[in-house]
Amino acid sequence: MGLIHVEIRLAGFDPWQELAQWSGHAAAASVFVGRVRSTAMDGRPLQALELEHYPGLCERQITRMAVQLQREHAAGAMLVIHRVGRLVPGEPVVLVAVQADRRGAAQRCSAALLEQLKHHAPFWKREWCADQGIWLEENTPL
Amino acid sequence: MLQVLLFASLRERAGWSERSLFWSSDYATPRAVWNLLELGSLQGISIAVNQELVDADQPLQAGDELAFLPPFTGG
Numbered sequence: 001m002g003l004i005h006v007e008i009r010l011a012g013f014d015p016w017q018e019l020a021q022w023s024g025h026a027a028a029a030s031v032f033v034g035r036v037r038s039t040a041m042d043g044r045p046l047q048a049l050e051l052e053h054y055p056g057l058c059e060r061q062i063t064r065m066a067v068q069l070q071r072e073h074a075a076g077a078m079l080v081i082h083r084v085g086r087l088v089p090g091e092p093v094v095l096v097a098v099q100a101d102r103r104g105a106a107q108r109c110s111a112a113l114l115e116q117l118k119h120h121a122p123f124w125k126r127e128w129c130a131d132q133g134i135w136l137e138e139n140t141p142l
Numbered sequence: 143m144l145q146v147l148l149f150a151s152l153r154e155r156a157g158w159s160e161r162s163l164f165w166s167s168d169y170a171t172p173r174a175v176w177n178l179l180e181l182g183s184l185q186g187i188s189i190a191v192n193q194e195l196v197d198a199d200q201p202l203q204a205g206d207e208l209a210f211l212p213p214f215t216g217g
Contacts, residue, residue: 124214135154
């Protein structure tokens with residue numbers, strides 16, 4: 001079992017730089033980078049995306065999900081970095097990376113962790129358009 | 143005391159983020175506290191006690207941190 005690293009960041013990050021420091025020697029690695037889109041859910045141009053979390057519970061929930069999935073998929077090292085605060089379009093929101101001995105395990109584990117993170121970790125998004133903020137009630141579809 | 147926390151849209155609906163309530167037997171469960179707060183339906187709201195996700199009918203104790211969480215939208 002590899003190391004699981006989960007971090008919530010207040011400041012912007014470069015996912016490729018993070019990966020350069022993280023990457024190990026597993027035969028397979030799967031990486032997902034999510035960025036702020038340029039339009040809001042209702043199609044209007046997005047000014048900013050605000051992200052809030054419940055400190056403590058949030059990190060623990062993600063780590064718990066990662067431990068469970070690592071076991072299920074026989075995956076290796078896992079990295080999760082998630083932004084909070086006010087982000088502008090194009091900025092990275094989330095980085096999920098999983099190493100494994102096989103591509104299937106790495107890809108399936110990474111996809112499963114991202115979906116669990118979206119639905120079971122206490123994060124909340126507020127879209128800002130024309131200086132007005134709207135809390136999202138649900139996630140974007142897969 | 144019972145520490146009650148609200149996040150995101152719930153916080154804005156209520157107009158407060160944190161409240162300390164003197165312990166009373168009226169606060170037997172998260173559902174009972176929620177009903178006293180008069181913030182609408184509990185449907186779709188997650189509940190955490192001492193930073194663990196729990197059921198709405200989990201018994202509460204003096205000194206607990208109780209959080210009501212609107213639907214999660216991270217990732």
